[in-house]
Structures are given as structure tokens and as C-alpha cells.
Amino acid sequence: SIKQPPKNPPPRPPVDVRRKRT
Amino acid sequence: GPIILETYRAIADYSKCTKYELDLQAGDHVEIVEKNDNGWWFCQCESRRGWVPASYLEPLESPDETEEPEPNYEGELYITTNSYTAVEDDELTLEEGETIEVIHKLLDGWWVVRKGEETGHYPSMFLRAKGEKL
Secondary structure, X not given: OOOOOXXXXXXXXXXXXXXXXX | OOOOOXXXXXXXXXXXXXXXXXXXXXXXXXXXXXXXXXXXXXXXXXXXXXXXXXXXXXXXXXXXXXXXXXXXXXXXXXXXXXXXXXXXXXXOOEOOOOEEEEEEOOOOOEEXXXXXXXXXXXXXXXXXXXXXXX
């Protein structure tokens, strides 16, 4: 069913965002 | 009364990889239906519903302060339920069945874990708390 989350890990944060957050 | 869902904004374009995900354009507003601690959030965007990576979203109201939990440097014992090979240089490569300490349960589903002297990100969907039933 659609309510099952995907079985694979989600992507990491988009690179530019990660730089901003860390 | 109606359930008020939080509204988040997509911070970058996202193209879905599996059927039940949502494609997003940067700037899209989505309502959060369910936050899964593996980093996949079930969202609604206009009439579409599907899974979105939490790492691509920021709260509409307070974009800078996310509700990230505090780190726990004592560490909590977890066991890997799947092996994973690091892709980015800040991730760990672990086999299945390894005991590690979880230090920071990040909302994007990439928890900071420690194994001996090494620390790095590992997918939370491949971890279960020690002592938790499978």
C-alpha cells in the first residue's frame, strides 16, 4: 500500500543545504 | 475539527525514485501527514500524496530552527539490521549484526552513530534498538 515507506534509505540533504546547516 | 497539518517548503527539486514518492520543485508547499523516523515523510501536495525525503523540506514558519532532537553523546546501543557501504565521506560502512552507539537521531533518517573511535552517518532504517523485538 502507498502508506508503506520506501525500502531504501532516503537521499542525503542536497549538498548546498548541508553546507548551510552544518 | 479538522486536523491541522504542518506545512513545509521543498528546498530543492526532488525527482521520485520509487512509485509512492512525490516529485517536488523547489518552493513547493507540502502538508506533512506522517513523519517516519527513517527520514521518509508522507506528504500531501495539492491533490498528490506520497513519500518525500525529510532532508528536502524545511518548515514554512521557522525555516532556520528545525525540531532536530538534541545529540546524546553517551550513545544508545543499536544493532545494524542491514549492511550498508558508505557513499559520502561522512557515512559509515557496517555489516549486518554490528552493535553501535547512536549519538544523534537526525530527522533526515541519517543518524550519527559511533563504532569505537569512528563516527559517521548511517541509515536509521537499518538500525534497531538493542533489546527491541525484531
